[in-house]
Amino acid sequence: MIDVIVDLVAATLRIGTPLLLAALGEIITERSGVLNLGIEGIMYSSAFSGIAAASYTGSLWVGLFVAVGTGLVAGLILAFLTVTLGVNQHVAGLGLTLFLISVSNTVNRILFTSDGGQVRVDPWKSIGFGGPIFDQYLFTYGALFVGAPLVWWIVWRSGFGLRVRAVGENPEAADVAGIPVARTRYQAILLGSAFMSLAGAFITLAYVGQFTINIINGRGWVALALVIFGRWNVGRCMLGAAIFSLVNAGQLQLRLVPAFADVPFELLLALPFLAVIVGLAVSGRNVPYPGSYLKPYRRL
Amino acid sequence: MSSPTPSVLLKDIRKAYGATVALDGVTLELKPGEVHALLGENGAGKTTLMKTLFGLTQPDTGHIEIGGVTTTIASPRDARSAGIGMVTQHFSLVKTMTVGENLALAEAGLIRVDLAKARRIAQEAADRYGLEVPADAVVAGLPVALQQRVEILKALAAGCRYLILDEPTAVLGPKDVDSLLAVVERLRDQESMSVVLISHKMKEIERVADRVSVLRRGAVVASTTAKGMTTRELVSLMVGSDAAESVERIAQATRGDAAVALALRDVSVKRQLGGLDDVTLEVREGEILGVAGVSGNGQSELVDVLSGTLRPDYGQLEVAGKVVVDPSPFALLAAGVGILGEDRHASAVHHLPVVENLVLDQLRSVTRLGHLDRAAMAERCETAIKEFEIKATPSQHLGTLSGGNMQKVLLARLFGRSPNAAIVSQPTRGLDIASTRYVRSLIAGARDKGTAVVLVSEDLDEVLELADRVAVMYRGRVAGILHANEVTRERLGELMAGVSA
Numbered sequence: 154m155i156d157v158i159v160d161l162v163a164a165t166l167r168i169g170t171p172l173l174l175a176a177l178g179e180i181i182t183e184r185s186g187v188l189n190l191g192i193e194g195i196m197y198s199s200a201f202s203g204i205a206a207a208s209y210t211g212s213l214w215v216g217l218f219v220a221v222g223t224g225l226v227a228g229l230i231l232a233f234l235t236v237t238l239g240v241n242q243h244v245a246g247l248g249l250t251l252f253l254i255s256v257s258n259t260v261n262r263i264l265f266t267s268d269g270g271q272v273r274v275d276p277w278k279s280i281g282f283g284g285p286i287f288d289q290y291l292f293t294y295g296a297l298f299v300g301a302p303l304v305w306w307i308v309w310r311s312g313f314g315l316r317v318r319a320v321g322e323n324p325e326a327a328d329v330a331g332i333p334v335a336r337t338r339y340q341a342i343l344l345g346s347a348f349m350s351l352a353g354a355f356i357t358l359a360y361v362g363q364f365t366i367n368i369i370n371g372r373g374w375v376a377l378a379l380v381i382f383g384r385w386n387v388g389r390c391m392l393g394a395a396i397f398s399l400v401n402a403g404q405l406q407l408r409l410v411p412a413f414a415d416v417p418f419e420l421l422l423a424l425p426f427l428a429v430i431v432g433l434a435v436s437g438r439n440v441p442y443p444g445s446y447l448k449p450y451r452r453l
Numbered sequence: 454m455s456s457p458t459p460s461v462l463l464k465d466i467r468k469a470y471g472a473t474v475a476l477d478g479v480t481l482e483l484k485p486g487e488v489h490a491l492l493g494e495n496g497a498g499k500t501t502l503m504k505t506l507f508g509l510t511q512p513d514t515g516h517i518e519i520g521g522v523t524t525t526i527a528s529p530r531d532a533r534s535a536g537i538g539m540v541t542q543h544f545s546l547v548k549t550m551t552v553g554e555n556l557a558l559a560e561a562g563l564i565r566v567d568l569a570k571a572r573r574i575a576q577e578a579a580d581r582y583g584l585e586v587p588a589d590a591v592v593a594g595l596p597v598a599l600q601q602r603v604e605i606l607k608a609l610a611a612g613c614r615y616l617i618l619d620e621p622t623a624v625l626g627p628k629d630v631d632s633l634l635a636v637v638e639r640l641r642d643q644e645s646m647s648v649v650l651i652s653h654k655m656k657e658i659e660r661v662a663d664r665v666s667v668l669r670r671g672a673v674v675a676s677t678t679a680k681g682m683t684t685r686e687l688v689s690l691m692v693g694s695d696a697a698e699s700v701e702r703i704a705q706a707t708r709g710d711a712a713v714a715l716a717l718r719d720v721s722v723k724r725q726l727g728g729l730d731d732v733t734l735e736v737r738e739g740e741i742l743g744v745a746g747v748s749g750n751g752q753s754e755l756v757d758v759l760s761g762t763l764r765p766d767y768g769q770l771e772v773a774g775k776v777v778v779d780p781s782p783f784a785l786l787a788a789g790v791g792i793l794g795e796d797r798h799a800s801a802v803h804h805l806p807v808v809e810n811l812v813l814d815q816l817r818s819v820t821r822l823g824h825l826d827r828a829a830m831a832e833r834c835e836t837a838i839k840e841f842e843i844k845a846t847p848s849q850h851l852g853t854l855s856g857g858n859m860q861k862v863l864l865a866r867l868f869g870r871s872p873n874a875a876i877v878s879q880p881t882r883g884l885d886i887a888s889t890r891y892v893r894s895l896i897a898g899a900r901d902k903g904t905a906v907v908l909v910s911e912d913l914d915e916v917l918e919l920a921d922r923v924a925v926m927y928r929g930r931v932a933g934i935l936h937a938n939e940v941t942r943e944r945l946g947e948l949m950a951g952v953s954a
Contacts, residue, residue, distance in 0.1 A: 306824075310824060311820070311823045311824060311825060312816045312817070312819070312820030312823055312825050314825075315809055315812075315816060315825060316816065318809075319805060322804045323799070323801070323802040323803065325799045325800075326801055327802070327813065328762060328782055329762065329799070329800050330782070330786075330800075330814035331781075331782045331785075331786040331814050332816075441804070443804075444802075444804055
């Protein structure tokens with residue numbers, strides 16, 4: 154029994170890593186008043202570009218840099234559309250996601266799969282400190298012990314974070330106070346996109362070690378839901394990510410239980426997403442959205 | 454529509470929001486077949502009074518009589534069935550629908566939407582009053598003048614006999630103003646309707662108003678026949694007379710030798726409505742320059758230019774004798790210009806605590822290597838709370854503070870950075886008496902410490918009380934500058950009315 158629990162916790166940490174990283178990025182972005190629906194596409198394209206670069210250069214680190222670079226370029230596109238042009242953020246974000254996924258798939262076909270192959274690398278291995286729970290990837294340690302505290306500090310304890318929150322709540326007031334609204338939103342979107350691309354890179358460069366179609370599989374959307382569930386707070390988002398990942402890890406283990414052999418695995422697969430819906434239904438009402446959420450800012 | 458329209462009487466209407474008295478026992482009568490103009494500075498209570506009549510707010514005491522019968526108007530629905538219609542400053546049209554659909558909406562049944570009837574109403578209004586609207590056009594695509602007509606038409610279709618128009622001409626160009634006033638005249642003359650016209654534009658009132666009432670700080674200070682009154686007489690009614698209303702000055706004589714802290718040189722802003730036209734102003738250290746004028750004559754644009762949110766098309770800003778090359782909000786703040794905007798809600802972040810709002814415009818002074826120095830912020834906040842008598846805790850969200858306390862926080866932020874020049878716009882609008890007095894003493898105190906102050910206010914008493922010199926704005930220009938010892942209400946009124954010197 155204790156083994157099961159230990160395995161469950163270890164799996165939860167692995168599954169939760171990309172969700173937490175992506176959610177951290179989305180927290181920063183949305184705190185500035187911008188919704189980044191490009192999250193799924195950014196994760197997808199970074200997952201691809203990262204492993205592609207790694208397979209060509211033979212260096213996972215180069216792959217990681219390329220992945221983050223991809224995320225920054227994507228973030229720049231979103232920022233230009235939503236901040237500079239003031240385009241509807243739903244349309245811009247979803248469009249970006251569709252665009253990035255298609256481009257990644259196309260390049261993947263041209264470079265790797267046209268002759269029936271598949272891009273693979275020898276991924277990062279987990280680093281063990283004894284026991285399955287403390288045998289995790291560098292990304293996982295990083296997300297938990299660096300990423301989350303860092304984002305908390307940025308949002309609540311840094312001058313930049315205060316600017317981001319001011320711009321997200323009342324851009325007029327921020328503008329009058331000498332805070333450049335557009336620049337602050339660009340910075341928030343770019344920083345957020347970098348976190349999202351780390352989430353994508355984790356999946357190909359560490360977790361799986363190869364790129365397959367649909368590899369992100371809605372993790373970006375889950376992260377988006379976690380941010381609302383977490384009310385734009387790092388701690389609550391971590392809690393949400395933990396619950397989702399635990400349910401996910403649980404259903405993976407259930408599949409191995411003989412009694413569940415006859416249950417269609419798709420049903421079990423749906424369980425964590427059901428958890429997301431239930432979670433949002435319970436705590437997603439009357440959430441304190443940032444005051445200028447979805448609103449482009451223009452001086453009159 | 455031939456049965457005689459009774460008159461409407463608002464009697465002793467009183468409305469307070471906390472300690473702020475918005476309406477202080479106002480009595481007003483609307484007679485059939487008259488255009489009744491409501492004059493007064495923004496925040497004097499005109500809109501609140503009319504919202505009471507239209508059922509959007511409930512008075513604390515007082516009542517409404519229609520034809521001598523006390524009538525309760527608890528909602529706009531009640532108002533409509535009593536024959537009262539209102540076109541507010543913010544239209545309530547469904548923008549994605551056509552004009553006809555908007556008209557039919559009010560009486561749309563479960564299944565049938567009577568568009569034919571809506572078209573008929575529109576046609577009839579066009580024929581009778583010249584109120585032409587394209588019945589099949591989508592509202593969102595219409596210019597604002599036409600949207601306004603749809604609003605009026607909606608009120609008429611609901612059978613209204615008292616029509617309230619809240620600053621209807623503020624958003625219109627001259628031609629549209631003309632046709633709107635023509636419609637108003639026809640409604641009065643042909644239908645014996647009673648029209649309330651809230652406006653800051655004397656020419657319009659001169660043209661159509663039969664009666665005019667002036668509100669100041671929630672009370673009617675004058676109510677008289679408007680027929681035959683000139684713009685100049687209307688303005689003097691608005692500003693009052695020195696004999697009747699004396700103000701105790703807390704001003705001091707300008708020291709002519711003090712350095713010029715802030716100057717505008719030939720500043721012009723071109724806009725379709727409003728704008729600035731060749732404005733040159735100087736304000737010296739230790740001086741309060743009052744900027745007076747009837748609302749909408751360029752004062753807001755002036756403040757926007759000084760805060761850096763509006764770039765002049767021509768002309769330049771000088772701070773302490775140096776031209777500000779790129780007058781962004783940040784550059785002006787860095788040069789030592791502080792701003793208190795006219796709308797405190799637009800200058801404050803409601804969802805941030807007091808302590809964070811206090812440092813928003815001076816983040817660099819409390820960050821080291823990107824880290825916010827919370828201890829320093831807390832200390833600054835404690836000092837500000839004590840010094841400015843703010844009734845709040847540092848961690849309280851700004852949005853939960855009363856207007857007076859919110860204003861004090863913003864003033865604390867402004868004066869906390871010891872600016873060379875402070876721009877304060879409508880600093881006491883909507884504040885209770887105690888807060889008003891306190892805010893004015895703060896402004897005078899800053900002046901006495903050598904700060905150059907630009908006080909933009911529609912409240913003439915405030916300008917008379919504080920200003921060492923008064924610049925009067927008229928149609929985006931500086932109509933004249935008066936020294937404290939030559940300021941009289943009469944002279945100010947002349948300048949405000951555009952009577953050239």
